[in-house]
Amino acid sequence: MADGDWVFPSRTRTLKQTSSLVNAIKSSRKEAGVDARVTPHVMRYAFSDLLRTADVDPVVRRALVGHVTEEMQEHYSTVSVDEKREAMKKVATKLAEVRQASEGEKKGDDRGYTNEKQEAA
Secondary structure (H helix, E strand, O other), rough: OOHHHHHHHHOOOOOOOOHHHHHHHEEEEEEHHOOOOOOHHHHHHHHHHHHHOOOOOHHHHHHOOOOOOOOHHHHHOOOOHHHHHHHHOOOOOEEEEHHHHHHHHHOOHHHHOOOHHHHHH
């Protein structure tokens, strides 16, 4: 990695340990005017979620976040309200398609398809 690649580089230009990040995060949070509690752990969750929503390959995500197993990666993933809303829109669309197809089967659609009860009558 290049010198400027770390968000919080150590004096030796290597990655800082989590315990030494607390003060750097605290001062950065204050400088940015962020009132929320931010910890290395919170940043790890956020980074993991950003990677997931950016559709980064799961193997690459695990390597970047330092997870060994898929289970740990899932543990560090959260789902935003917007993602939940988008999922519910997709479900509603799918249900409407299924209902429309079901109604088409009952009535017989313009392609000449009918349901079994109509054919038997």
